[in-house]
Amino acid sequence: MLNNKRKGFLIALTVVLLFPLLFFIVFDYLNDHRPSLETDKCLPIYGPKEPYESKDSRGRKRIDTAYFHIPPFSFLDQNGDTITQSMMNGKIVVVDFFFTTCKSICVDMTRNLSRVQSTFAKEERRDVLILSHSVDPETDTVGRLFQYAIEKDINSNMWRLLTGDKKEIYKMARNAYFITALQGDGGPNDFIHDQKLVLIDKEGRIRGYYNGTEDAAVDRMIKDIQTLLVSYIIPMKPSRQRVDKH
Numbered sequence: 001m002l003n004n005k006r007k008g009f010l011i012a013l014t015v016v017l018l019f020p021l022l023f024f025i026v027f028d029y030l031n032d033h034r035p036s037l038e039t040d041k042c043l044p045i046y047g048p049k050e051p052y053e054s055k056d057s058r059g060r061k062r063i064d065t066a067y068f069h070i071p072p073f074s075f076l077d078q079n080g081d082t083i084t085q086s087m088m089n090g091k092i093v094v095v096d097f098f099f100t101t102c103k104s105i106c107v108d109m110t111r112n113l114s115r116v117q118s119t120f121a122k123e124e125r126r127d128v129l130i131l132s133h134s135v136d137p138e139t140d141t142v143g144r145l146f147q148y149a150i151e152k153d154i155n156s157n158m159w160r161l162l163t164g165d166k167k168e169i170y171k172m173a174r175n176a177y178f179i180t181a182l183q184g185d186g187g188p189n190d191f192i193h194d195q196k197l198v199l200i201d202k203e204g205r206i207r208g209y210y211n212g213t214e215d216a217a218v219d220r221m222i223k224d225i226q227t228l229l230v231s232y233i234i235p236m237k238p239s240r241q242r243v244d245k246h
Contacts, residue, residue, distance in 0.1 A: 039201065039231040043224055046206040047178065069204040070176050075133070075164035078145035083131070083160055085204070091129045092228050093200040094221070096212055097173050097192055099136035100148045105195045109212035110152055113197075117159055119222055127202070128225060130159040133172065135192045137163040166190075177206070197221060201228055 047068030072085045094116060098106040113130055120128040134140035140148075145161040148154075154161065162169075167186030173179050177198045184190035199208035199221060208224055211217040 037227070037231050037234050039203075039228065042227050042231045043199075043201075043207040046209070067205050070200060070206075071172075073168065073172055073176070075162040075169070076142055077156070077160040077162055078142065078149045078154070079156055080142045083162060087160075088129065088131075088200065088204055090202050091127050092202055092225055093129045093131055094225075095131050095133070095177055095198040095200060096196070097133045097135050097169075097177075097179060097194060099134050100140050100144055101136070102193075105193070105213050109195060109197070112212055112215065112218040113159070114152065114154075115218060116222060116225075117155055120225070121155060121158060125229070126157075127229070128158065131162060132159070133162045133169050135166075135169065135173070137166050137169060179209075199224060199228075202232060 045067050049068065050066045051063050070085060070088065074082060074084050077083050094113065096109055096113065098109060100106075110132075113132070116128075116130060134145065140161075140163050142163060145163055149156060149159075149161055170184060170186035170190060170192060173192050173194075174184070177196075179194045179196045179198065180192055182192075184192070195211055195213045197210045197212040197218070198206060199210070201207050207228065208221060210221040
């Protein structure tokens with residue numbers, strides 16, 4: 001009887017001692033294998049990458065990668081305000097290219113962007129921004145964009161419609177957001193008409209491309225925006241890939 005009690009005591013003691021160890025082993029495994037919520041890892045990072053040489057804490061040379069960041073720009077919005085790249089700082093941004101007289105893909109793109117606006121307006125997010133660039137800036141003057149914003153119930157605090165020099169807009173479309181592989185100079189015969197929505201993180205890096213005419217794709221983008229928002233709340237480990245070369 002005494003031996004049985006002793007054996008029971010030893011078994012209980014072993015369980016008590018081993019349980020925390022097993023718990024931490026399992027927890028550590030799950031923590032290492034769960035989908036990452038770190039900003040740099042939760043979504044892909046798109047755009048050309050540039051290698052650069054740096055040194056570690058011991059002074060040894062190493063090769064790191066600098067991700068592409070959206071370059072500077074300056075356009076006018078529907079209120080006549082000057083919008084520059086600095087407005088994107090600290091915001092998650094959705095970018096598209098449209099024109100107000102479009103009767104095809106732009107209709108669905110604007111409808112879906114209205115859903116994005118509604119989603120994050122309800123959450124009172126001030127760190128989500130939509131930038132819609134007109135590819136027909138001669139027609140889409142500030143006055144025309146203002147009228148369009150009223151017609152589509154666009155909240156100018158969250159959604160800016162941009163116009164300006166056509167060559168500069170087309171340069172941004174091709175060389176900053178990479179929405180088309182077709183070459184052009186932004187001249188009178190050049191025209192870009194594409195349904196892509198581009199997702200930019202708070203550091204000005206491209207994190208996703210979505211078909212703006214498809215509800216399912218825009219639903220996925222909304223979830224990706226929410227994932228990015230959460231990722232900025234979680235403390236991140238220092239990254240060697242967050243060097244801005246622009």
